[in-house]
Amino acid sequence: MIDEESRLNLEADRVAVYEFLAQLGGELVHRADVDDGSLYWVRLRPRSAPEETYVARIGWSRYPQAAPSVKFADGVGGSLTVTRAWPVIAAYRAASFDICKPFTAEGFALHAEWRTGPQAWSMSGNPFLWVVSQLQDDLNHRYQGRSQ
Amino acid sequence: MSEKEQQHDIQVTVTFPLAPQPFHGNFGAPSTVGQVRAAAMTKFGVHEEPSSVYYLTHNGERLPDERTLGDIADHASGLKLRLVKDLVQG
Numbered sequence: 761m762i763d764e765e766s767r768l769n770l771e772a773d774r775v776a777v778y779e780f781l782a783q784l785g786g787e788l789v790h791r792a793d794v795d796d797g798s799l800y801w802v803r804l805r806p807r808s809a810p811e812e813t814y815v816a817r818i819g820w821s822r823y824p825q826a827a828p829s830v831k832f833a834d835g836v837g838g839s840l841t842v843t844r845a846w847p848v849i850a851a852y853r854a855a856s857f858d859i860c861k862p863f864t865a866e867g868f869a870l871h872a873e874w875r876t877g878p879q880a881w882s883m884s885g886n887p888f889l890w891v892v893s894q895l896q897d898d899l900n901h902r903y904q905g906r907s908q
Numbered sequence: 909m910s911e912k913e914q915q916h917d918i919q920v921t922v923t924f925p926l927a928p929q930p931f932h933g934n935f936g937a938p939s940t941v942g943q944v945r946a947a948a949m950t951k952f953g954v955h956e957e958p959s960s961v962y963y964l965t966h967n968g969e970r971l972p973d974e975r976t977l978g979d980i981a982d983h984a985s986g987l988k989l990r991l992v993k994d995l996v997q998g
Binding site for chain 2: 879
């Protein structure tokens with residue numbers, strides 16, 4: 761469960777995320793009746809393979825102070841440990857179910873050196889949109905297929 | 909595209925998720941994507957780093973720096989672009 765200020769900050773910033781995903785054929789899902797205020801699910805499609813849909817779960821601990829946990833699932837509310845739910849993209853590690861890049865909690869946990877310097881987590885602007893746009897841009901420009 | 913068409917100004921808006929406000933500027937149709945990217949990055953206070961590269965997108969398509977705004981805008985008087993910070997490490 762996240763604190764009330766984080767929940768309100770997420771609610772304010774998620775409006776731009778809805779708009780961004782709608783423009784690109786994606787979708788943001790927030791199950792207020794099931795999940796607490798920290799969890800969001802996004803449906804994303806690679807530009808080169810629009811018939812493929814991926815669902816990522818974004819879990820916030822504090823917003824905007826900390827990077828979220830990001831994992832792919834086999835559907836909204838689905839399992840987070842299905843290899844085929846993951847796209848093949850450099851640094852997206854389907855075998856360990858994490859993304860080793862400096863916009864996820866998993867990445868910062870693995871690379872303490874990212875916590876300072878140019879890769880440090882940024883609280884400016886709309887970090888929620890930043891994370892979702894990173895996922896969409898990686899799918900658009902670095903996608904190599906579905907993990908098997 | 910005719911020479912006359914190339915001379916009209918295009919109102920360009922560049923958004924960047926980590927910036928509180930978008931960048932706005934007027935550019936001639938022969939201006940390049942690279943010129944807009946440089947101006948937007950200056951406005952946003954970001955610069956190239958060994959671990960990341962920046963590029964502009966239009967409707968999800970990555971734009972090469974050498975492409976002209978007139979080519980992208982066709983006959984439109986405005987363009988909405990997005991600055992992407994591509995994190996290359998992992």
